[in-house]
Amino acid sequence: MKFKTQHINPLYKILFFAIFCLSVSSCTEQYIFQSNTFESILVVQANITNELKKQEIKISRSYRLGENEQAFEKGANVYVTDSEKNNYDFELEDFSGLYVSKNPFQAVPGRSYQLNITTNDGKSYSSALQTLTSVSEINVEPKIETVDGIKGVQIVVTSNDPTASSKFYRFEYEETYKIIPPYWSPNKLKVDPLSSSIEEPNFLVVPREKETRVCYTTKKSDDLILISNVGKSEDRINFPIRFIDMGSSILNERYSIIVRQYVQSSESYTYYETLKTLSTSSSLFSQVQPGFNYGNIKNNDDPEEKVIGYFEVSSVSSKRIFFNFRDIFPVEPYPPYFMECYPVELRNCWDAKGCAGATILALVKAQVPEKVYYGNRQNMDIVVFVESPCSDCTSVSSNIKPLFWID
Amino acid sequence: MKKIILTLFLFAFYTISFSQEKSNKISIEFNNTNLKTALENIEKTTGYKFYFDENWLTAETVLINKTYNNISIEDLLNNLFENTSLNYIIRNNEIILTKNSKIHSSLPEGYFETTVPQSDNTVAKPLFHQQYDAIAQNSSVPGIIYIGKEKKGGELKSYTLSGFVKNVKTKNTLSNATIRVRGKNSSTVTDNEGHYKIVVPYGLNYIDIELVNHKKTTETIMVYDDGKLDVSLEESFNELDEVVIKTSANKNVKDVISGVSTIDVEKIKTIPLVLGERDIFRVATTLPGIKTTGEGSAGFNVRGGKDDQNLILLDNAVLYNTSHFLGFFSAVNPYTTSKVDIYKGSIPARFGGRLSSVFDIASKNGNPEKFSGEGGIGSVTSNLSIGAPIIKNKASVLVGFRTTYSEWILKKIDNEDLNNSQAAFFDGIIKYNHKINAKNNIESTLYYSKDRFSISSDSVYKYSNALISLKWNHAFSEKTKADFIFTNSQYKFNIDFDNGTPNSFDYGYKLNETQFIANANYSLNSKHAFNYGLSSKLYNVEPGYLNPKTTDSKIIPIKIDDEKALESALYFSDNYTLNDRILISLGLRYSTYSALGESTQRVYQPNAPVNDNNVIGTNYYKKNEVIKTYGGFEPRIAMRYLFTDDFSVKGSYDKTYQYIHLLTNNTTQSPTDAWKLSDLNIRPQEAHQYSLGFYKNLDNDNLELSLEGYYKKSYNLLDYKVGAELMLQENTETQLLQGEGKAYGVELLLKKNAGKLNGWLGYTYSRTFIKSDSQFLDEKVNNGHYFPTNFDKPHEVSAVLNYKFTQRYSLSSNFVYQSGRPITFPIGSYIYNGMEYTLYSDRNKYRIPDYYRLDIGFNIEGNHKIKKLSHSFWNISIYNVLGRNNPYSIFFVTTNGQIKAYKTSIFSVPIPTITYNIKF
DSSP, X not given: OTTOOSSOHHHHHHHHHHHHHTTSSOSEEEOOOOXXXXXXXXXXXXXXXXXXXXOEEEEEEOBOTTOOOOEEOOSOEEEEEETTOOEEEEEEETTTTEXXXXXXXXXXXXXXXXXXXXXXXXXXXXXXXXXXXXXXXXXXXXXXXXXXXXXXXXXXXXXXXXXXXXXEEEEEEEEEEEEOOTTOOSEEEEEOTTOSOSSSOOEEEEEOSSOOSOEEEXXXXXXXXXXXXXXXXXXXXXXXXXXXXXXXXXXXXXXXEEEEEEEEOHHHHHHHHHHHHHHSOOOSSOOXXXXXXXXXXXXXXXXXXXXXXXXXXXXXXXXXXXXXXXXXXXXXXXXXXXXXXXXXXXXXXXXXXXXXXXXXXXXXXXXXXXXXEEEEETTTTEEEEEEGGGTOGGGTSBOOOOTTOXX | OHHHHHHHHHHHHHHHGGGOOOOOEEEEEEEEEOHHXXXXXXXXXXXXXXXXXXXXXXXXXXXXXEEEEEEEHHHHHHHHTTTSSEEEEEETTEEEEEESOOOOSSOOTTTTSSOOOOOTTSOOOOOHHHHHHHHHHOTTOOOEEEESOOOSSOOOSEEEEEXXXXXXXXXXXXXSOEXXXXXXXXXXXXXTTXXXXXXXXXXXXXXXXXXXXXXXXXXXXXXXXXXXXXEEEOBOTTOOSSOSBOOXXXXXXXXXXXXXXXEEGGGGGGSOOBTTBOOHHXXXXXXXXXXXXXXXXXXXXXXXXXXXXEEEEETTEEOSOOEEGGGTEESSOGGGEEEEEEESSSOOTTOOSOSSEEEEEEEOOOOSSSOEEEEEEOSSEEEEEEEEEEETTTEEEEEEEEEEOHHHHHHHSSOHHHHTXXXXXXXXXXXXXXXXXXXXXXXXXXXXEEEEEEEETTEEEEEEEEEEEEEXXXXXXXXXXXXXXXXXXXXXXXXXXXOSSTTOEEEEEEEEEEEEEEEEEEEOSSSEEEEXXXXXXXXXXXXXXXXXXXXXXXXXXXXXXXXXXXXXXXXXXXXXXXXSSEEEEEEEEEEEEXXXXXXXXXXXXXXXXXXXXXXXXXXXXXXXXXXEEEEEEEEEEEEEEEEETTXXXXXXXXXXXXXXXXXXXXXXXXXXXXXXXXXXXXXXXXXEEEEEEEEEEETTXXXXXXXXXXXXXXXXXXXXXXXXXXXXXXXXXGGEEEEEEEEEEEEEEEEEOSSSEEEEEXXXXXXXXXXXXXXXXXXXXXGGOEEEOTTOOOEEXXXXXXXXXXXXXXXXXXXXXXXXXXXXXXXXXXXXXXXXXXXXXXXXXXXXXXXXXXXXXXXXXXXXXXXXXOEEEEEEEEESTTOOOOOSEEEEEEETTEXXXXXXXXXXXXXXXXXXXXXX
């Protein structure tokens, strides 16, 4: 519902009850609960798809509230078996922390798959048997739409399963857009190593060493997108997955989005649905019942042990599209850059009134400079600086061109 | 010491009696002579000298006309005194007259034996000796009333006592007063004319006369014959001492039902107050087996039952929300309430529809004699009730009104948040009572309560109870009496959220039930008392709407389809007195429930979890078409076995069904929790309770000790799936689980009824569990094991103690200790699919800190002049004297991805209040 707020019901009650506390110190206080409440629980994120590839499984552990480090579970023996008695072994990939199948494989219809894990401490876990869900191909199209009075581009996903056997869908998208800073310069400033004074050095204009003009930012969807077609007359998806305001800077250059559609089983869909409700903040008027969300992976020796995660074997269909601003909006003005840029002129001199030599030196020496060199006038007497993101795209994005990128 | 002197005195008689063997014959004639003159004549004629009190003789107005010839002095006196209350003893030439008592010239057999057998069946003995001892020991007995006179040798085992019970001031006769012979299995109730008749054993007896709202009166009587005894009762207002919970003397031992308590509302004023209000529900929760869900919350849990499993009846109509102000005040005005019967076990067959308990609240009748009233002024609320006759001694009306001025206080507080908040409530009741004739009586009650409060400046919560109850009581015959009752109850709430944005909305809920009851009592004979009848109830529920408040709102209006259902029951019960020791109460109730259209109900795939993903179709039902019928027998059996007069054991079995469920996954009942009717996919809840109790009275019934145990097994109890959201759910069943429950406990109560120090001490050990197991992952909680419910609080101690310094000053105190309730904690975080999630513990694995609180109250009564126009008293109380920072709730707030726990407490410091009460 729309009226959710992040405040929860009791918080308001407190305000109300405060009248009774009158002059008393606060009635609500932070409560330190017992440190022994923490439980280290195995978290298994495993989704085998029908794509022929090195399948990935992520195994980690839960961590203490307030801490931020994800503890990868290392040294586990991980393999997937199928009903044809095939064994797919996985091995830990050190740099990513993921378990990756030694050989590429894909889930095929009609077989059942089981995930098996033996952790470093000798505990063995198995999942329930899962079969590949039915396949449904998607199409992704950008469309001009006006939402809440704002014109923009709507990314619409469509798919159709004429056999009506898919029904449960989970979507993920990943968008990538090109960034070209408006005040890019091929050069940068550096301290002249031959300067007579170390405190008041001269500056040299040298070419920048890396790509700083064209960058690519990639962002994943940060919400669980779940759609069920139960009770609908047709198993058809026509879903606006992402709306981008026409004035949004991400449309400035070239934009790309890949949408992945996972067809889920009813059970795994329910698992994700519960995950989603648990993560949404409580509304002002009703609270969500908290608790443990049971998945389909169990300790073989101790059925009581809690394991997080649902081993899913799902068919996936994905589609990537690219477009430039003008492809969609032929006449509309381009959106502005991500931030407003204000180049400043600094006098490259020392000691005299109005000299900014010290400021320039600080910017040149800074690891992460607030402003970077853009140009100079009067033979370096005046140096022009501009906010880093306005000139060096690597300050806000990545200069590595994704493999999929097509200009 | 007195006993020794008496014994010596009697020895003297013993030796003397030998000397009066001679028997001179007398001849004498009396013509219209009164007794005094007659005795004087005998003195003259014979040598005897009489010793007596002249007043005794002037009371004997009968004139004597008789001639005696050659008669012995004994026969003459026996003849003369035959119809008088006089006895005599002859000592040489002296005749000593006594009134009533006979002076024995010999001691009863076995007098000097150390033990005197006390069985009812022993032959009545001369009583004077031993019973005088008893009287002498108890100096507080005001005086002995003699019934008849002692007849030498002719003692019957028991006699009949009859008379009227009257109000001491108005002289009106009082019906329904209980007359009980203390220590004997004999009791009766006054009829409509205030008349009673009771069998009393020979000799010294204590007769207890009790009536609601009146002081318990005890008459000490010496019974020698059939006789009359009229008793006047004083109204119990301004009685500051004494018992709060009234179980009539010996009632806890003798009654067949276990697990029942009666709260006499007049008497609860000694319990320390919170914010200056008497509260019957708060008193109830000091009894073993009844617990509050939390401070500042409305509900209570009876014997491990959920807070929706209590049937709260106000003059037979269901009261859906029992509280004001989020539970700080009870919605029932204590000034207009006469008593509350609480059944936590052995629920009589005439009640049904809830699993755990019945709170049967009766409101007072207006004063049929004259205009009278009662009022209280406290620091937060004020209260006024007025009773007046409409037709003198026939019809009367009682009007009660109560309101708060908390809003005014809020405005005064120098805090902007609070200035903008609102908190107001009021309730009003009108009771009309009309005694048409000896056979017909009409009562009607109108009740309305309303609350309005805000917990943030942009939202206003409102809720209201409205009920009407009409009762016609008709006596078909001396033995058959019936009540015809019509009730209607309505409960609704509303949230008005307006923060000026398009998110503003208006949300509401409404429930209405209309009920008809025909209830009859038939006393077949002294062994069987039948109660039977039928009831039928129609529910109409509007489960919720949500409307945007602005035209540009993004909120889509929601309107959940109305629900309708019919719940009916037939019942029959027999209170059967098998013999002196065994009393059996057999009850049978058959209830049936039909969910009715118009409605659309989902059909779920069998053998699959009930969720949105397994819907295979929907059924449409026309208006009043039966969607689904549930029902079944609800036997209620209770038995009492009396070991001795003051020691009994009771056992009972109850089965109950509940067809309506409160949807709340918060631990505390909130006014915005909605009731849901059973339908195609939600089954009624069911409970079986077995209980066993031992009851022992000590110290002349002044100390009552009881130990009760119970085991309760429930089915289809409501629980909630992980991630369940209940507000405005179109398909509530997808959020619910219906699991098995079990609860058991032991309740110990020690009560002292009278004396300067009185009160009670209760201890309860109880556990309550629920289990939701299923082959489906999302219908499983805690791996399918039993786990403690939200309100599982194993240990509870409560004590209420009153100490009376003088007639005018008394101190009362109240102590409560409860184990902390279970809670589900966040115990960590994890990353899944690139997103961070909070990991929760097993459901209710942890507990919040324990709860304890001590309250103290001091009462000062106005003086006791009887002729005063009004009576008043002051109460000063301090709530939470120890300043314990009791947790009201612990909750978790996620801000910037960080989850933090907060503890809320209410009244974390001592809160003093002062209240002035007046009665005129």
